[in-house]
Amino acid sequence: EVQLLESGGGLVQPGGSLRLSCAASGFTFSNFAMSWVRQAPGKGLEWVSDISGSGGSAHYADSVKGRFTISRDNSKNTLSLQMNSLRVDDTAVYYCAKDRGFSPLYGMDVWGQGTTVTVSS
Amino acid sequence: QSVLTQPPSVSGAPGQRVTISCTGSSSNIGAGYDVHWYQQLPGTAPKLLIYGNNNRPSGVPDRFSGSKSGTSASLAITGLQAEDEADYYCQSYDSSLTGSVFGGGTKLTVL
Numbered sequence: 001e002v003q004l005l006e007s008g009g010g011l012v013q014p015g016g017s018l019r020l021s022c023a024a025s026g027f028t029f030s031n032f033a034m035s036w037v038r039q040a041p042g043k044g045l046e047w048v049s050d051i052s053g054s055g056g057s058a059h060y061a062d063s064v065k066g067r068f069t070i071s072r073d074n075s076k077n078t079l080s081l082q083m084n085s086l087r088v089d090d091t092a093v094y095y096c097a098k099d100r101g102f103s104p105l106y107g108m109d110v111w112g113q114g115t116t117v118t119v120s121s
Numbered sequence: 122q123s124v125l126t127q128p129p130s131v132s133g134a135p136g137q138r139v140t141i142s143c144t145g146s147s148s149n150i151g152a153g154y155d156v157h158w159y160q161q162l163p164g165t166a167p168k169l170l171i172y173g174n175n176n177r178p179s180g181v182p183d184r185f186s187g188s189k190s191g192t193s194a195s196l197a198i199t200g201l202q203a204e205d206e207a208d209y210y211c212q213s214y215d216s217s218l219t220g221s222v223f224g225g226g227t228k229l230t231v232l
Contacts, residue, residue, distance in 0.1 A: 035221065047220060108212075
């Protein structure tokens with residue numbers, strides 16, 4: 001069964017850091033681009049970052065550029081998101097999602113259940 | 122303000138047909154990038170409904186269909202059912218932003 005399982009969410013103070021992980025199973029992880037998408041309480045979906053299947057290409061939304069870093073370990077089938085200098089408006093449910101192709105252009109066909117990040121003092 | 126514009130809400134009676142529009146620009150939909158649609162039921166993760174403008178993943182009923190023209194795309198749902206009540210999002214790639222973009226989402230209410 002194709003599955004994504006996020007972890008690492010929690011409560012953090014403004015300016016703090018958090019590292020999210022996404023464990024993938026049931027497919028050849030290195031063949032597919034992966035993305036992080038977030039959803040603030042009561043709001044819509046917001047793309048955060050993506051990374052190609054090889055890990056050689058990564059992109060970020062302007063709202064997180066310079067603060068967040070996406071990475072992947074294809075030997076461990078794991079996707080990560082290092083979040084630094086967290087702000088209150090980073091509060092959201094964070095989903096990892098698998099793209100249908102090697103590059104993040106073909107639609108996200110598998111989603112995790114989400115992990116909640118709350119930034120508050 | 123989302124890069125892709127969707128109506129905040131649409132509604133229809135059971136059995137009816139509804140459409141949800143998604144309007145972009147020359148740097149995303151108009152540049153030829155594919156549009157994808159997602160359904161999000163309350164309290165759950167999004168689910169891919171349509172990929173590549175008009176293709177349905179296995180298991181998605183043929184009541185759902187997508188189309189694209191110029192700088193816009195549409196999702197059509199025929200034979201509306203109570204279980205279709207959800208939020209729907211369009212998504213594409215934007216070359217100016219060098220990343221994916223989502224529409225603001227449309228809440229479908231089945232009357």
